[in-house]
Amino acid sequence: xxxxxxxxxxxxxxxxxxxxxxxxxxxxxxxxxxxxxxxxxxxxxxxxxxxxxxxxxxxxxxxxxxxxxxxxxxxxxxxxxxxx
Amino acid sequence: xxxxxxxxxxxxxxxxxxxxxxxxxxxxxxxxxxxxxxxxxxxxxxxxxxxxxxxxxxxxxxxxxxxxxxxxxxxxxxxxxxxxxxxxxxxxxxxxxxxxxxxxxxxxxxxxxxxxxxxxxxxxxxxxxxxxxxxxxxxxxxxxxxxxxxxxxxxxxxxxxxxxxxxxxxxxxxxxxxxxxxxxxxxxxxxxxxxxxxxxxxxxxxxxxxxxxxxxxxxxxxxxxxxxxxxxxxxxxxxxxxxxxxxxxxxxxxxxxxxxxxxxxxxxxxxxxxxxxxxxxxxxxxxxxxxxxxxxxxxxxxxxxxxxxxxxx
Numbered sequence: 150x151x152x153x154x155x156x157x158x159x160x161x162x163x164x165x166x167x168x169x170x171x172x173x174x175x176x177x178x179x180x181x182x183x184x185x186x187x188x189x190x191x192x193x194x195x196x197x198x199x200x201x202x203x204x205x206x207x208x209x210x211x212x213x214x215x216x217x218x219x220x221x222x223x224x225x226x227x228x229x230x231x232x233x
Numbered sequence: 234x235x236x237x238x239x240x241x242x243x244x245x246x247x248x249x250x251x252x253x254x255x256x257x258x259x260x261x262x263x264x265x266x267x268x269x270x271x272x273x274x275x276x277x278x279x280x281x282x283x284x285x286x287x288x289x290x291x292x293x294x295x296x297x298x299x300x301x302x303x304x305x306x307x308x309x310x311x312x313x314x315x316x317x318x319x320x321x322x323x324x325x326x327x328x329x330x331x332x333x334x335x336x337x338x339x340x341x342x343x344x345x346x347x348x349x350x351x352x353x354x355x356x357x358x359x360x361x362x363x364x365x366x367x368x369x370x371x372x373x374x375x376x377x378x379x380x381x382x383x384x385x386x387x388x389x390x391x392x393x394x395x396x397x398x399x400x401x402x403x404x405x406x407x408x409x410x411x412x413x414x415x416x417x418x419x420x421x422x423x424x425x426x427x428x429x430x431x432x433x434x435x436x437x438x439x440x441x442x443x444x445x446x447x448x449x450x451x452x453x454x455x456x457x458x459x460x461x462x463x464x465x466x467x468x469x470x471x472x473x474x475x476x477x478x479x480x481x482x483x484x485x486x487x488x489x490x491x492x493x494x495x496x497x498x499x500x501x502x503x504x505x506x507x508x509x510x511x512x513x514x515x516x517x518x519x520x521x522x523x524x525x526x527x528x529x530x531x532x533x534x535x536x537x538x539x540x541x542x543x544x545x546x
Contacts, residue, residue: 193270193476196441212438 159206159225159232166201170194180222188221198224208232237360237400238407239353239546240367241300244513245291245395246500247277253389260385267389272475276392276501279375285316286324288395289373290331292509296397297332297369300546304333307399308365311356312341313348313372313505315534316379328371337369346471346533348372348505349396350540353529354411356400357541371397372505381431390474391432392501396509407544409458414450414538416442434534442536443477448484450538451530458526458542465491465542466525467515471532472497472507481530492520504533521545 164178173188184190190198195218199210202224208231210218218224252275253264267273279288289312297304310332312325323341342352349372356368373395380391400408447470455462462468462485470478475497482493496511503510508529515521525545532538 191270192437193440196437197444197480200441200445212435212441215437 156225156229159228166198170197170201178221182221183219206232234361236403236406237357238403239398239543240401241296241399241546242513242516243292243295243299243397244510245288247279247283247393249278249280250275251278256389259382260388262385272498273501274498277394278377279393285314285373285375286327289328289371292395292397293369293371294332296399300399302367302399307334307337307367307369309368310337310339311352311370313352314374315345316374316376344537345535346504347531347537347539349508350529350531354541357408360400360402367401369399372509374504374506379432390502392503394503394506394510396506396513398509409542411539411541412450412453412457416536444480447481450540451485454540463488465528467492467521467527469494469508469512469527470530472511473502
């Protein structure tokens with residue numbers, strides 16, 4: 150499995166996941182975007198996003214970490230840190 | 234070993250229906266919010282004359298009638314429930330008594346929302362080994378009195394009702410070998426043991442477990458019956474939440490030809506009653522026919538899960 154810690158690459162990968170899971174347009178997936186506030190991703194959809202990211206990046210994102218992932222940037226940084 | 238099959242189905246749905254608006258008003262919620270998160274539109278709420286045992290006896294009697302089996306030919310009554318008023322006694326002896334199954338054994342089966350599919354596997358194995366000739370398997374739940382009406386996250390989820398199946402010897406095996414799974418990590422789900430008992434759950438943890446574990450369990454249950462998921466006539470998962478159902482359907486890549494039970498929309502989550510309620514509805518509506526292969530998949534608190542492929546009676 151190729152693991153990357155490049156945040157720009159992770160951002161692009163997260164956009165792919167969001168498009169696949171929730172149909173979110175890629176151009177809305179910017180670091181500042183809030184999952185619930187801006188992208189209309191509710192708590193259950195967020196679980197699907199996280200599971201897809203875990204598979205994509207070979208990282209573990211526990212439920213206890215989910216509360217802290219409010220924006221796209223939060224998730225990118227968490228994945229980058231967990232994959233490092 | 235002889236073959237076992239489902240010989241008849243029956244259900245009991247409470248007459249009283251409660252829609253989302255009534256629940257939303259008390260929980261600072263809305264009909265739209267509830268539908269988006271669960272798919273639920275309305276649910277049955279049992280009345281004073283509809284206890285867990287009352288509904289179980291009602292559904293069980295209909296299943297026996299559908300199977301054409303006399304109550305005195307029943308060897309064993311298995312009642313899957315988590316909503317008896319107390320831990321003792323179990324409800325199954327009274328159900329057997331009321332139905333006239335006086336020569337039967339009786340036992341309650343506790344596996345949360347997976348109770349019915351566990352009990353059905355036990356019933357099939359009892360028939361196959363000759364321990365029983367006819368087994369009445371019932372899922373019955375009166376959950377609404379156990380719900381915290383002010384809990385925004387769970388008040389809308391649950392409903393009441395009962396469903397039943399008669400298992401018995403047959404020429405061709407119609408109940409596939411059971412497939413099981415469990416995850417007892419304590420954080421995953423819990424009920425508060427206080428008086429009155431109230432249901433609580435970590436929805437996010439259960440959703441993650443369900444959507445990641447159930448597809449594999451479903452494939453194993455199909456393999457036990459010698460078929461692929463795409464060969465099924467219908468898929469009847471525990472009616473926990475429509476979004477879990479849709480996620481599992483997507484993971485299994487079920488073709489449009491597979492009928493998917495979505496009884497949760499009208500019934501809410503009725504725990505151990507949900508699988509037989511949903512199966513009976515598909516059967517009554519002609520969406521599945523005699524001999525059709527249907528995957529039943531129960532899962533719930535514990536966490537625990539069980540599934541099997543059955544042929545429709």
